[in-house]
Amino acid sequence: MKAMIVREFGAPEVFELAEIPTPEAKPGEVLVRIEATSVNTVDMMIRQLGPELPLSPPAPAVLGMDFAGTIVALGEGVTTFAIGDEVYGCAGGLADLQGALAEYMPADARLIAHKPSNLSMREAAALPLVGITAYEGLLRTGISAGQRVLVHGGSGGVGHVAVQLARHFGADVYATGGGEKQLALIEKLGAKSINYKTETVADYVAKHTGGAGFDVVFDSVGGANLTHSFEAAALNGQIASTVAMVELDLSVAHFKGLSLHVVFMLIPMLHNHGRAAHGQILTEIAKIVEAGNLMPVLDEQRFTLTEAGKAHARLSSGQGMGKVVIDI
Template identity: 75%
Template sequence: MKAMQLNAYGADSVFEAAEIETPALKAGHVLVKIAASSVNTVDTMIRNMGEELPLSPATPAILGMDFAGTVEAVGAGVTDYAVGDEVYGCAGGLADLPGTLAEYIVADSQLIAHKAKNLSMREAAALPLVGITAYEGLQRAQIAAGQKVLVHGGSGGVGHIAIQLANHWGAEVYSTGGGDAQTALIEQLGATAINYKTETVADYVAKHTDGAGFDLVFDSVGGANLLNSFEAAALNGQIATTVTLCELDLSAAHFKGLSLHVVFMLIPMLHNHKRDQHGAILRALTEIAEAGALKPVLDATKFTLEQAGEAHARLESGKAMGKVVIEN
């Protein structure tokens, strides 16, 4: 099969076209012909940092985690999928799991689900990593109907899904963005937009919560922005975040009695730990999408498999609006 490989890591690394053996089918797995895959920030981190990240695969490496495609063969013990099924998932591109920048992937059947009928292959490929992350974070933070929910970074990959899911579960959703295009997308997705460049945390907490704070804060920006989340949260509020590779003063969280939920969705893939939970979340996302409540936003720029390097550059440029997708 055709694949785009990395033979070395680093800022100057390049993807090179290669003809390699189609992966062998294994028990509990399915062979999927990939129609599309999406690029996530973690993919660019692996390409740039290589061995500095403990989750990077050995070179020559096939990166890419998200995909959508069609089942071509079913391994022993798999009962939920048949040849010809359209599926999607996040199942490779790290550690010892070959990725999606190729014609085929052998995916653990616990890490996939049937694709929503009303989503294209490109849209479905954009959903797994960010969808699982947003779903897990909101559920662990005990989202409930009627809550006031703040999403930091609502125009980003994870954030724009979190807005839609929070709306689906009946919350009153607000979201921060840093420009006209970002706030316009946030409003389009059904949240009240907050421009963090022109409004202070104290300003928008007073304006939207009468100073009480938000019941739940989903922080897809993380790092130092967590301090803004602590400030924005209500007493005994819930905070979910995807970025905590930092040192912070937790005093504000202490005095408010906040609960902090750290989401690292790669754990099931890395450690073969409760992988069936990812399949269950993906099935739920399919149902929500088919109900018309969830639709990934795609960047307007299109890329072929051979343009994997350009797709990475597009994401790293910060100019993409929506998920960057590669089509086979």
Template identity: 70%
Template sequence: MKAMIVKEFGGTDAFEKAEVLKPEIKPGHVLVKIAASSVNTVDTMIRQMGAELPLSPAAPAILGMDFAGTVEALGEGVNRFNIGDEVYGCAGGLADLPGTLAEYIVADTNLISLKPTNLSMRESAALPLVGITAYEGLVRAGVKAEQSVLVHGGTGGVGHVAVQLAKHFGADVYSSCGSDEQFTLIESLGATPINYRNESVESYVQKHTNGNGFDVIFDSVGGANMTNSFEAAALNGQIATTVSMLEIDLTTAHFKGLSLHVVFMLIPMLHNYKRQEHAKILHTLATICEQGKLKPLLDETAFTLEDIGKAHERLSSGKAIGKVVVSV
């Protein structure tokens, strides 16, 4: 089969077109002909860092985690899927799991689900990693109807899904942004935009919560922005974050009694730990999509498999709005 492989980790020119062996089916797995994949920040990190990142596969490697495609063969013991089913998931591209930048993948059925019937293959491929991340973070933070929820980075891959899911759960949703284009997008998603360049944390907390703070904060920006999340949170508030690899003063979190939920959705893939939870979440996300409550946003620039280097450049540039998707 055709694949884009990385022999030496590094820049966006590290990808090489290659003919590799089509993967063999195994028990509990399905063979999927891939129609599309999407690029996530972790994909660019693996491509750049290689062995410096503990979750990276050994070279030569096929990267790519998300996909949507059609089932072509069933492994022993598989009874939830049929040949011809259209599926989606996040099932490869790290550790010992071959990735999705290829024509086929053999995927663990605990990491996939039937794709949303009302989404295209490209749209479905954009959803798994960011969708599972957003869902897990909001659920762990205990989001409920009528709560105030602030999403930092609401136009990013994870953030724009978190905004829609929080709305689906019945929350009063706000989201930070830094440009007029992002402001308009957040409004279109049904949330109240907050331009962090024009408003201080103290100002928007007073304006939108009467100074009480937000019940739940989903911080997909993380890093130094975590201090803003602590300041914006209500007493005994809940904070879910996807980017917490830093040293930080927890004094504010202590005196406010905050709960911090770190979301690292790759754990089931890396450690074969509760993988079936991903299949359940993907099924739930598909249902929410089919109800018209969730739709992934695709960046305007389309890429083919051979363009994967350019796709990585697009995501890393910070200019992409929504998910960068590659057609296989």
């Protein structure tokens, strides 16, 4: 089969087209003919850092975590899927798991679900990693109808899904963005937009909550921005962070009685721990999509398998809006 592989790690130009053996479905796996995959920040980190990142696969490697496609073979013991089923998931591209930048990919059947019937393959391929991350983070905060929820980075890959899911759960949703296009997308998705470049945390907390703070803060920006999340949260508030790799003074969190939930959705793939939860979440997300309450936003530029490097460059440029998708 054709695949884009990396023999060494570094710039987007490291991808090269190669012919490699078509894999077989091992027990508990399905073999998927890949129709589309999407690029996530973690894919770029693996491509760039390689062995410096503990979760990277050894070279030569096939990267790409998210995918949508059609099952062409079933491994021993798989009973929940059939040949011909259209599926989507996040099931490879790290450690010892082959990725989706190839014509075929083996996938643990626990990590995938039937594709939402009203989405194209391209749209479905944009959802798994960001969808699972947003869903898990919001559920861990105990989100409920009527709460005020703030999403940091509401136009980003994870953020734009978190905005829609929070609305699906009945919350009153606000989201930060830094430009006219970003703020317009946030409004289109049904949240109240906040320009973090022109409004301080104190300003928008006073404006939107009367100074009380937000019940839930979903922080898809992370790092130093976590201090803004602490500042924006209500007393006994809940914070979910997807980017918590930072040294931080927790004093504010202590005096406000905050709960911090760190979401690292790659754990099931990396450690073969709780993988069935991902399949279950993707099944729930499919229902939400089919009910009309969630739609992934795709970048306007299109890429083919041999343009994987260009797709990575597009995401790293910061010029894209929505998920960058590669057609296989």
